[in-house]
Amino acid sequence: xxxxxxxxxxxxxxxxxxxxxxxxxxxxxxxxxxxxxxxxxxxxxxxxxxxxxxxxxxxxxxxxxxxxxxxxxxxxxxxxxxxxxxxxxxxxxxxxxxxxxxxxxxxxxxxxxxxxxxxxxxxxxxxxxxxxxxxxxxxxxxxxxxxxxxxxxxxxxxxxxxxxxxxxxxxxxxxxxxxxxxxxxxxxxxxxxxxxxxxxxxxxxxxxxxxxxxxxxxxxxxxxxxxxxxxxxxxxxxxxxxxxxxxxxxxxxxxxxxxxxxxxxxxxxxxxxxxxxxxxxxxxxxxxxxxxxxxxxx
Numbered sequence: 657x658x659x660x661x662x663x664x665x666x667x668x669x670x671x672x673x674x675x676x677x678x679x680x681x682x683x684x685x686x687x688x689x690x691x692x693x694x695x696x697x698x699x700x701x702x703x704x705x706x707x708x709x710x711x712x713x714x715x716x717x718x719x720x721x722x723x724x725x726x727x728x729x730x731x732x733x734x735x736x737x738x739x740x741x742x743x744x745x746x747x748x749x750x751x752x753x754x755x756x757x758x759x760x761x762x763x764x765x766x767x768x769x770x771x772x773x774x775x776x777x778x779x780x781x782x783x784x785x786x787x788x789x790x791x792x793x794x795x796x797x798x799x800x801x802x803x804x805x806x807x808x809x810x811x812x813x814x815x816x817x818x819x820x821x822x823x824x825x826x827x828x829x830x831x832x833x834x835x836x837x838x839x840x841x842x843x844x845x846x847x848x849x850x851x852x853x854x855x856x857x858x859x860x861x862x863x864x865x866x867x868x869x870x871x872x873x874x875x876x877x878x879x880x881x882x883x884x885x886x887x888x889x890x891x892x893x894x895x896x897x898x899x900x901x902x903x904x905x906x907x908x909x910x911x912x913x914x915x916x917x918x919x920x921x922x923x924x925x926x927x928x929x930x931x932x933x934x935x936x937x938x939x940x941x942x943x944x945x946x947x948x949x950x951x952x953x954x
Contacts, residue, residue: 658774658936660946664727667747667928670769674762676723676749681712683729690904691848692895697731697742705731708925709748711910714878717750717921718913725749727928729947738940739870745928745946754922756850756861756877760838763865763873763924764793767836774935782868782934785833793836793865801839805830814843828869837866849888850876865926867934873926882914 668678684703688696689711696704706712709728716724730746751759768789771778778790802810805827813819831837840863844852847860861877879885889906896903929941936942 658932660932660942660944661949663774663932663935664928664946666770666773667727669773670766671725671749674723676725676751679709679713679716679724679726681709681716681726681728682706685711686907687904689906689910690889690892690896692892692899692901695733695901696904697733707732708746710923710925711907713748713750713923714918715909715913717752718916718918721752721919721921723749723751727947729945739930741929741941741943743945744941747926747928748923750878750921750923752919752921754920756840756863756875756922759875759922759924760793760795760863763875764789764836767867770931770935780935780937782937783939785868787833787868787934788835791835793838794832795838795840797841798839798843799841799859801827801831810843814845819843819846828866828871831866831869833868838863839866840864847879847888848876849879849885851879867931870930870934871927872930872934873924875922875924878918878921878923880918880920882917885914 672678683706684699685706686703688694688704688707694707696707699705706728708730709726713724713726725748727745727747729743731743733742735742751762768778771780771789779786779788781787799810802808802813802822806813806822807826808816808818808822810819813822841853841859842862844858844860847862850860850862853859853861863875864871865873865875879888893903928946932946933941
């Protein structure tokens with residue numbers, strides 16, 4: 657029996673033990689960030705439910721730099737299926753004076769802590785597959801993953817516009833299932849708000865965590881340049897308009913935070929529902945709210 661309240665408390669215990677400050681940011685924002693492929697849910701009255709706590713967490717970072725985290729209730733429209741639902745829980749954290757590679761060891765310790773605390777062992781079984789969190793994650797670049805598991809190279813997939821399709825249909829099913837997997841250094845076209853690599857500007861400083869072939873978390877070396885933020889937001893808005901998606905804008909508080917300056921940091925967003933699914937050995941994410949109190953659980 658895995659209880660959702662115990663699961664959330666275990667997450668919180670790890671981050672507090674690591675010296676992070678828990679933050680509670682608004683659940684409704686005037687406008688979400690104009691990300692190309694994410695649509696928000698309108699809140700009653702004015703504004704939108706947050707699609708992630710990113711905006712206000714970064715405002716907090718600009719005002720008072722320090723390691724922070726939040727376990728937030730989020731909503732995204734047009735999300736449904738085995739691994740998606742409109743209302744979900746996100747764990748997001750920022751570690752200052754850190755880069756994306758520095759969070760690989762950190763998240764490995766987090767997963768081991770979760771496993772040992774919840775199951776009394778470094779190993780769990782998910783859908784008849786044993787996963788050992790005491791082992792170092794299998795770390796592979798996106799480029800190498802395409803070379804090893806895909807029918808096209810990364811560059812060929814980008815040129816033909818099938819990068820994401822091949823990632824989902826060919827690469828993800830082929831990843832090792834017995835240990836966590838870190839896939840890193842995505843094409844610059846998928847940088848979102850991460851920094852580009854100085855030595856290879858066609859790639860970005862981003863990695864994703866997979867467990868049992870399922871995407872769990874997304875990590876960046878966070879972009880700090882105010883001018884580059886503006887350039888990317890303009891590009892995002894163009895992509896949204898071209899796709900016929902709702903028009904969003906960057907709220908004034910976030911603009912001011914960027915002007916004040918964001919501290920150098922690495923940030924990670926983790927899908928709590930998916931992590932719960934794996935630890936509870938469920939074939940699909942839970943349909944109840946993980947943040948609710950009571951005896952709900954598996």
